[in-house]
Amino acid sequence: MTVLKLEIATAERLVYAEDVSIVVAPGADGELAILPEHTSLLTTLKPGELRVVKDGKESLIAVSGGFMEVLSNRVTILADTAERSEEIDEERASIALKRAQEQMTQASSQMELEKAMAAMRRSQARVAVARRKRRTNSAAN
Amino acid sequence: MSSVREIRRRIRSVQNTAKITKAMSMIAASKMRRSQEAALMGRPYADRMRDLLSDLAAQRQDEEWLHPLLKRREAKKISLIIITPDRGLTGGLHSKINRVAGQFLLTQNAETSVISVGRKGRDFMVSTGQGVQAVFADLGDRPTVADITPITKLVIDSYTSEQIDAVQLAYAQFVSTTVQHAVIEPLLPVIPGNLDVKDSVGYIYEPSSMEVLSALLPRFVEMQVYHAVLESIASEQSARMVAMRNATDNANEMVEELTLIMNKARQENITKELLDIVGGAAAVES
Numbered sequence: 001m002t003v004l005k006l007e008i009a010t011a012e013r014l015v016y017a018e019d020v021s022i023v024v025a026p027g028a029d030g031e032l033a034i035l036p037e038h039t040s041l042l043t044t045l046k047p048g049e050l051r052v053v054k055d056g057k058e059s060l061i062a063v064s065g066g067f068m069e070v071l072s073n074r075v076t077i078l079a080d081t082a083e084r085s086e087e088i089d090e091e092r093a094s095i096a097l098k099r100a101q102e103q104m105t106q107a108s109s110q111m112e113l114e115k116a117m118a119a120m121r122r123s124q125a126r127v128a129v130a131r132r133k134r135r136t137n138s139a140a141n
Numbered sequence: 142m143s144s145v146r147e148i149r150r151r152i153r154s155v156q157n158t159a160k161i162t163k164a165m166s167m168i169a170a171s172k173m174r175r176s177q178e179a180a181l182m183g184r185p186y187a188d189r190m191r192d193l194l195s196d197l198a199a200q201r202q203d204e205e206w207l208h209p210l211l212k213r214r215e216a217k218k219i220s221l222i223i224i225t226p227d228r229g230l231t232g233g234l235h236s237k238i239n240r241v242a243g244q245f246l247l248t249q250n251a252e253t254s255v256i257s258v259g260r261k262g263r264d265f266m267v268s269t270g271q272g273v274q275a276v277f278a279d280l281g282d283r284p285t286v287a288d289i290t291p292i293t294k295l296v297i298d299s300y301t302s303e304q305i306d307a308v309q310l311a312y313a314q315f316v317s318t319t320v321q322h323a324v325i326e327p328l329l330p331v332i333p334g335n336l337d338v339k340d341s342v343g344y345i346y347e348p349s350s351m352e353v354l355s356a357l358l359p360r361f362v363e364m365q366v367y368h369a370v371l372e373s374i375a376s377e378q379s380a381r382m383v384a385m386r387n388a389t390d391n392a393n394e395m396v397e398e399l400t401l402i403m404n405k406a407r408q409e410n411i412t413k414e415l416l417d418i419v420g421g422a423a424a425v426e427s
Contacts, residue, residue, distance in 0.1 A: 007189070013183075014182065028347050028348050042346055043353065044356050078190055
């Protein structure tokens with residue numbers, strides 16, 4: 001069976017490099033799933049959760065925007081930031097989300113508002129990933 | 142010959158210097174390891190992005206498709222971003238970068254302006270009478286991409302508003318702990334890598350090719366500057382570690398030499414005193 005060679009890189013490090021069977025990514029025009037033999041594609045990514053299925057097991061990665069290229073069974077994701085669900089501290093992520101929401105209500109200029117909104121979307125993705133991870137863990141037990 | 146006490150004082154002062162340079166080289170060594178790691182970890186991202194850009198450029202080259210940041214103009218005004226350390230004691234590192242940058246500026250037929258990242262570059266440009274358009278300093282040892290954004294925003298804005306026609310980037314490329322090269326690379330307009338058309342494939346773009354490019358190109362420029370800054374920090378720490386280690390070695394050597402001179406002087410003193418005593422005794426006896 002053909003597999004997808006997935007690589008997720010951020011400016012700071014290479015986050016993920018494995019052979020996987022499905023990638024579900026938050027594309028600019030909505031969520032899209034990539035299976036092997038997908039046609040060549042280049043898209044921008046929105047902040048959100050990235051789901052990866054490898055050997056029947058799903059793992060989650062929070063990304064905050066970036067690009068995804070699909071080319072002959074290679075999937076390359078260049079993310080602004082990317083964190084695996086294991087690396088996210090849910091408590092800290094929730095605090096960051098709350099702070100971003102506060103900043104949004106207090107924003108005095110258009111630029112500040114946009115900045116706060118971007119921060120909010122980023123932390124929303126992180127919190128969502130952390131929550132889902134916890135739920136799957138408790139379901140497994 | 143100076144007195145024994147003077148030499149002893151000198152030895153002590155050199156020993157103190159050696160202690161300081163040794164500490165500095167050890168600090169630089171630990172920072173160097175981290176910054177080298179950071180520079181190496183960032184390479185996959187930078188490489189993939191370059192690949193992506195060449196893939197893109199390989200398939201579409203229609204004139205109307207050209208994004209503002211890809212469009213080449215006659216270079217009447219050139220801007221040079223010079224990335225140097227903030228602090229000295231790095232051996233010949235910053236003079237190396239400054240020399241290359243200075244030579245570059247002198248050989249240009251166009252009007253030039255300088256943006257300095259790091260204080261040493263600014264000091265040099267100011268001292269030679271070259272105006273400095275902007276200075277970014279205190280990026281620290283571990284800058285994030287967000288720290289770089291103001292620099293790229295400045296050059297991208299001036300490029301798209303046609304205040305400048307080309308941007309070059311001068312920095313110290315990290316090769317190894319002992320080797321760093323001062324290089325100058327073009328930053329704007331963006332020149333995509335090898336245009337290998339045979340690999341070209343029809344992409345599906347989401348939302349559209351122009352929108353993808355508009356997001357990708359500024360990001361690419363940002364990455365290049367970020368990467369240059371990381372390389373330059375790794376170079377700085379490596380150069381400082383080597384320079385300080387050499388300084389420590391030299392100081393230790395000097396202490397040895399001085400100790401030898403001091404011992405000789407001390408012996409001479411003793412001999413002189415003995416002769417005095419013997420001479421005095423002989424005079425009394427006779």
